[in-house]
Every structure is written in C-alpha cells, then in structure tokens.
Amino acid sequence: MAPVRLRNVTKKFGQNVVLQDIDLEVNDREFMVLVGPSGCGKSTLLRLIAGLEEVSDGSIYLGDRQINHLPPKVRDIAMVFQSYALYPHMTVYDNIAFGLRRQRSQKLSLFTKLAWFAAANQKRRAEIDSRVQQVAESLQISHLLSRKPKDLSGGQKQRVALGRAIARNPQVFLMDEPLSNLDAQLRSDTRSQIVQLQKRLQVTTIYVTHDQVEAMTMGDRIVVLNKGDIQQVDTPLNIYRKPANQFVAGFMGSPPMNFLPVSIDQDGNLSGEGILKAISLDQISLPKADRDFILGFRPEDLQPSNADYADIEGTVELVEALGSETIVLLKVNNGGNDMEIRARVSADVGLEQHWQIGDRSFWKLDLNKLYAFDASSGKTLHFPYH
Ligand SMILES: Nc1ncnc2c1ncn2[C@@H]1O[C@H](COP(=O)(O)OP(=O)(O)O)[C@@H](O)[C@H]1O
Ligand SMILES: [Mg+2]
DSSP states (O other), X not given: OOOEEEEEEEEEETTEEEEXXXXXXXXXXXXXXXXXOTTSSHHHHHHHHHTSSOOSEEEEEETTEEOTTSOGGGSOEEEEOTTOOOOTTSOHHHHHHHHHHHHHHHHHHHHTTSTTHHHHHHHHHHHHHHHHHHHHHHTTOGGGTTOOGGGSOHHHHHHHHHHHHHHTOOSEEEEESTTTTSOHHHHHHHHHHHHHHHHHHTOEEEEEESOHHHHHHHOSEEEEEETTEEEEEEOHHHHHHSOSBHHHHHHSSSSOOEEEEXXXXXXXXXXXXXXXXTOOGGGSOOOOSSEEEEEEEXXXXXXXXXXXXXXXXXXXXXXXXXXXXXXXXXXXXXXXXXXXXXXXXXXXXXXXXXXXTTOEEEEEEOGGGOEEEETTTOBEEEOSOO
C-alpha cells in the first residue's frame, strides 16, 4: 500500500500532446476515480503508471520510490483491463496463479544455489495454491477454477481478472473501465462489490471510467479529466455541488445541468430578451459590470408552477417517465434563440401534470440553486453552496 504521485507528467504521441503537465496525488488506501469523456487520456494515464507507456516528461512516484524508469513487472502495480486480458489457453486457476508463479521464478534464482531448493519449491507451490483458493473464495469463483475463459460469462471473466490482480497483493490497483462490458444489473452489483473489496483490502486504487454515475458512487475522490487536462480533483459531493468550471458542471449529473447564456447590464440586471428576464440576481454574487455569462441550474431545481408565478415558460418536447422520476425536455426562447432545457420531477408530479408533447408549461426555478460561469473561460463565478 502506498500513495501514488504524478509530477508534471506529459505524454505525447508524435506531435499529439495527450496529457499535459499532470500533477496528481492519490493517497494511500484511497479509491480514486478518474473520469472524463472518451479520448481525454484516461487509459494513457493508467498505462503510464503501470509502465505500459513511457512518460514524455515528468515523474511518477509510488511512495518515496520514483517508478517511471522501472519496467512494469517490478512496479508492484496490478492492472485490470476492460477486455479482461485473460490467457485463453489457461484455466481460471492458472490465470490467477500466473503472476504468483512469475514472482516465484524471480526468487528461485537465489534459491537454486541452496540445497533445499526442492523443499522451497514445494513450499512455494503450497503457498500459491492457498493464495489462489483464498482469492477465488473471496470473489466467489472457487467453482470455476478448472474452467477455461471461453466457458465463462462476462461477469465471471471480470472476476477472474480481478482475482489475478488481487492475488499478487500489489501496492496499487489500476482498473480501466472494468465494468463496461457487463449489462446494467451486473454492472451495478459488481460496482458495489469492487468498492467493498477495495475497502477490505485497503489497496490504493485508481479506477477509470467515462460513466459519471460510477464516478459519483465509487470514488473517495474523483479526478475529472478533459482533453488531457485535470479540471478538478475533489470528493463526489463537492464535484457535484461546487464544480470548478462549466465542463465539470455539465459532465457530472444526469440529466446534465442546464446552461443559459445571459448578459447583465451596469445595474446588475439581466439585459436582453432572456427567458429569465423577471429574475432579480440578488441571490448570486456576480461582479456588477456589463458582461456576458452563463447561468446554470440543475434539472431537479425546476418545479411546475402556475403561469402567474413562473420564472420559465417552455414547450414540452419530450416526457420520459423513468419509474421513480420523470424527465421533461422543454424548448424555451432565450433572447430570440430556441434552446433546450431539462427538468426532473418525481413520478407523482409527472403523473399529476400529465404533460403532452407541444403543451405550454410553466416552471418555478429555485433561485437559491443558481450557478454562474464566465462565458469565455468557463470558470465558475458563483455556486450556491458554502
Ligand atoms: N499508442 C498510441 N499512439 C498514438 N495515439 C494514441 C495512442 N494511445 C492513445 N492515443 C491517443 O491518445 C488520446 C487519448 O487516448 P486514451 O488515453 O485511450 O483516451 P481514453 O482512455 O480517455 O478514452 C486519443 O486521442 C488517442 O487516439
Ligand atoms: Mg480508455
């Protein structure tokens, strides 16, 4: 177990800068989730830590040891891939034992000089066997040990891949979208099992996903990555409530936060023909100057209202009844431009309202939950939490 530190890590493929000056500190025993859209550099970052790619610049530490010049097998790091990467010709038992046997053969060169080689060998074999049995039991795959990967379901393969990583007792686990080949139910079950396993084993873990629900539910902390740049590192709740910028605000949350470009005049009032014209901006602490910014609000902070008290009027474009809640897609007019925003209400409210596509509908916005972002940099200017 050890902390992982990245200092000014840059990775280029030819001229293409995939990761730029990454500084990151993952604490000992922490479950860190790395989340971001496809192609933002998540797998590359893990592969650099594992030693499957070389850094172009910067350094990587495991505890006090700089590891970025070391070959992968001596880094004491285990990686689980989306594709499982099991050896197809080996049984589950041998797949799990594989890494342990490699550890043995490195040590054997010392032992061979000794007369008790045979005894040591036998002892080691018994140790490996007991380790494999123990790991298989903890993942509930003992009954699969003699099967080959082709005779396993996706979920079972995934457990074997985890087992192989755990067996070696590494200082760090790296997991690259390990659940993305599983169906929804299995994914959600396995998600909680991985978290429980990590808490039990207390191994520093970096878990990559493009799925913000996985990130929110699994991580002690989350790193949000976009285009090779770290946007924010924080706890799930802070990432959700206090996003550092518009990218993070829009990426975390489903449906995502609504954004409306607006301008304020010198008196601090909204100018133009925005849908929120009637709103006083006393609630949000913005510099009172002529400027453009982006107003943000989450779908759950809209509630249906009577026309007289409404902050927002829109045309219903789509109603999605999801069982426990209902998502309403609205077309609104913001300063002459048609825009879409989403509202999320409880299923009961959805039923009471029985919206039809094309209906005019009226909404109250929780003005204590407004966000504001700089229109050019995207930086958060205001969030509604202290
Ligand atoms: N071996 C490689 N050679 C060239 N470009 C690569 C290589 N591996 C990844 N890339 C590029 O690096 C970027 C980030 O890829 P990746 O780390 O796989 O993203 P993610 O895992 O977030 O989807 C992509 O633009 C990808 O095309
Ligand atoms: Mg990837």
